[in-house]
Amino acid sequence: MTGTTAEPTAAAPLLDLQSLVVSVRRRRRLWGSLALLGLLLGAAVAVLLPPPPTAVTKVLVAHQDDQPNDPGTLILTDVALLHTTRIADAALKSLGSSTSAEDFMEEYEGAGLTNNLLEIKATGATGEEAVARAEAVAEAFVADHVRRVKQAAAADASTLLAQRDRLQKELDQVNEAIGDGPPEGSPEESANLETLFARRAELSSRVSDFSQRAAEARVGTPRLIAGTQIVDAPHTVKHSMPLALATNGGMGLVLGLVLGLVIAAVASVVGDRPVLRREIARHLGASVTVELSRSALRPGPLWRRGRRRAARSRLTSSLARTVRGSSEPVALLELGCPRGAGVIALDLARTLAADEPVVVVDALPRHGLAGGRRKSGDPEVVGVERAAALPSDRRRIGVASVAPGAAWSDVADLAGRAVLVVRAGHGTTAWLHTVARQLADRRVEVAGVVLLDPDPRDRTDGTLWDGPFPAPRVRQGRPAARQNGTGSNPTVQAVTDGPRRAERLPMWAARVPDSDQEAR
Numbered sequence: 001m002t003g004t005t006a007e008p009t010a011a012a013p014l015l016d017l018q019s020l021v022v023s024v025r026r027r028r029r030l031w032g033s034l035a036l037l038g039l040l041l042g043a044a045v046a047v048l049l050p051p052p053p054t055a056v057t058k059v060l061v062a063h064q065d066d067q068p069n070d071p072g073t074l075i076l077t078d079v080a081l082l083h084t085t086r087i088a089d090a091a092l093k094s095l096g097s098s099t100s101a102e103d104f105m106e107e108y109e110g111a112g113l114t115n116n117l118l119e120i121k122a123t124g125a126t127g128e129e130a131v132a133r134a135e136a137v138a139e140a141f142v143a144d145h146v147r148r149v150k151q152a153a154a155a156d157a158s159t160l161l162a163q164r165d166r167l168q169k170e171l172d173q174v175n176e177a178i179g180d181g182p183p184e185g186s187p188e189e190s191a192n193l194e195t196l197f198a199r200r201a202e203l204s205s206r207v208s209d210f211s212q213r214a215a216e217a218r219v220g221t222p223r224l225i226a227g228t229q230i231v232d233a234p235h236t237v238k239h240s241m242p243l244a245l246a247t248n249g250g251m252g253l254v255l256g257l258v259l260g261l262v263i264a265a266v267a268s269v270v271g272d273r274p275v276l277r278r279e280i281a282r283h284l285g286a287s288v289t290v291e292l293s294r295s296a297l298r299p300g301p302l303w304r305r306g307r308r309r310a311a312r313s314r315l316t317s318s319l320a321r322t323v324r325g326s327s328e329p330v331a332l333l334e335l336g337c338p339r340g341a342g343v344i345a346l347d348l349a350r351t352l353a354a355d356e357p358v359v360v361v362d363a364l365p366r367h368g369l370a371g372g373r374r375k376s377g378d379p380e381v382v383g384v385e386r387a388a389a390l391p392s393d394r395r396r397i398g399v400a401s402v403a404p405g406a407a408w409s410d411v412a413d414l415a416g417r418a419v420l421v422v423r424a425g426h427g428t429t430a431w432l433h434t435v436a437r438q439l440a441d442r443r444v445e446v447a448g449v450v451l452l453d454p455d456p457r458d459r460t461d462g463t464l465w466d467g468p469f470p471a472p473r474v475r476q477g478r479p480a481a482r483q484n485g486t487g488s489n490p491t492v493q494a495v496t497d498g499p500r501r502a503e504r505l506p507m508w509a510a511r512v513p514d515s516d517q518e519a520r
Contacts, residue, residue: 015269022275022455023268024261026425031260038256042248050239052123055130057138057234059118061145062227064152066116075112082110082120082141090140095132108137117231127236134234146225153221157214164210171203274432275425275455277462283432284420285440288462289448290318294340294423315450316347319419322447323352323397329415330447331361331398335435336426337452338364338401344421344450345399349379356395361387363400363410384410402435403427412442421450 024031063074081087088101097104108122120138124130178196274280277288292315296308323330332348334341345360352358360381382390390396398414400406411418418439427435439446451462 018460019274019276019279020265020268022458023271023273023425024264025457026275026455027264027267030267031257031264034260034263035253035257038252038254038259039249040252041256042250042252043245045252046241046244046248050241050244053125053127053130054121054123054237055127055134055234056119056121056232056237057134057230058113058232059120059138059141060227060229060231061116061118062224063116064149064224070115072112072115075115075118078118078141078145079110079112081144082108082118082137087137087140087144090143091133091136094136094139108133121237122234131234131236135230138230138234142228142230145228149224149228150221153217153224156217160210160214160217164207164214167203167207167210171200171207174200174203272429273425273427274429276458276460277451277454278460279429280422280424280432280451281449281462283429283436284422284446284449285436286420286446286449288451289322290315291451291454294337294453312344312347315344316351319344319348319450320351322419323348323395326417326447328417329396329398331400331411331415331418332421332450333400333402333411333418334364334421335402335431336423337421338403340423340452341399341401341421345397346378346381349397352395352397353379357393359390359394359396361390361396361398361414363398363407363414365401365406384413387413402438404431408438408442411439412444416443417445417447419447419450421452423452424454 061075061078065074083105085101085105088104092099092101092104107124108120110121111119113119118141120134120141122130122133122137124133174196178193178200274283277291281288292311293308296311319332332341332345342362342364349358349360358379360379361384362381363384387396387398396415400411400414402408402411402420420435436446449462
């Protein structure tokens with residue numbers, strides 16, 4: 001069967017939300033640490049920087065222009081007037097303090113609870129000082145408000161009385177004109193006299209009206225004065241340390257978590273390090289065949305060792321089948337996991353050593369295997385310089401690195417087939433393309449990708465079908481399946497499971513752009 005031509009794929013999205021979520025979740029140590037740091041800082045602030053002693057009082061304020069539909073502008077004006085030097089100086093004068101008004105205004109604050117209820121908070125070195133400051137500020141505000149109400153009432157009354165006096169003078173002039181007129185005269189003089197009488201009646205009514213309004217203005221002032229008073233005596237505010245710890249710690253936790261998530265998201269987008277199977281397989285041009293958690297390669301608790309040993313056994317069995325099915329040496333090429341690649345290489349060598357002599361060729365730049373401690377029965381580990389002198393009857397398993405800075409000449413000398421051992425989220429997109437291009441240039445066939453530390457919730461497909469499909473095979477003794485529903489039995493060659501499987505058609509690593517800009 002011939003290979004099919006690859007269909008043009010849709011353009012990649014500008015931002016892959018699934019990859020972003022996985023990348024942020026993989027950085028849980030970062031945002032978890034920042035959240036914990038925020039929690040500790042908030043708790044430390046609550047313990048080391050407790051709030052100063054605070055006293056609170058409430059003042060009922062009566063306004064002359066109160067309206068049921070007032071949106072609260074009058075009480076906001078009172079809050080603004082509370083922070084004036086006139087009230088601050090009056091409060092300082094009653095306290096007998098020499099503090100400047102500007103500094104004293106920072107020690108108290110006001111807030112409008114309703115349209116007519118004002119709350120005043122004051123701080124001090126002690127609770128008694130805070131209570132005294134709150135009381136002084138409240139009394140200074142009440143006195144200032146009463147003085148302003150009286151001044152407004154006096155101004156209204158004086159204006160009304162001045163208008164009344166002006167009309168009274170005009171009325172006196174009209175009365176004088178009526179008294180000076182002749183008792184009898186011409187019709188024109190009689191009409192003029194009637195006009196004067198009408199004018200006198202109008203002026204008398206207006207004078208009486210202004211006198212009544214002036215009296216009402218004076219009468220309304222006591223009601224406003226009596227309505228403005230301190231309704232809640234100044235008292236200290238109780239401070240609860242557990243509540244402060246919970247509040248500050250919670251705020252710090254939320255702020256640290258948000259900051260950590262933002263940093264993780266930005267770092268994921270800027271770093272451009274693939275974490276999903278489909279992305280890693282697409283950029284490397286090879287299929288992800290096996291996945292393994294990095295914790296399975298390290299010693300762990302007793303109750304988890306059985307599960308980890310089983311996972312490593314499945315990985316080793318899969319790689320052993322790949323190596324036995326190859327007539328040429330196979331190398332393990334690591335990217336971001338040199339220790340893990342070494343452990344996998346030793347496990348693979350121990351498994352193959354039961355059937356044939358095996359030697360491990362170590363080409364790792366760091367964390368090499370040749371100089372490490374070996375257990376009894378472990379296969380022989382040699383360096384690259386001794387690989388040429390090995391006898392031909394020994395199966396060689398190479399282990400090298402394709403990380404930035406590695407020697408590509410060693411990779412070509414180790415084997416013609418390779419299994420990439422890649423740690424998810426380690427290599428950038430550009431470097432994965434570089435690895436695929438370098439292996440393709442050196443005619444190194446990629447047999448598959450072993451993905452270490454994968455995302456446990458990754459359900460994407462990491463299998464590529466870019467090369468020719470394998471020929472259909474059936475077990476010996478089983479009839480071939482019918483095709484196309486014709487009822488005919490085509491001739492199908494039976495394949496037996498011998499000691500050595502037939503070589504599959506090679507699938508070379510796909511060529512990709514070399515430059516960083518094209519790779520992205």
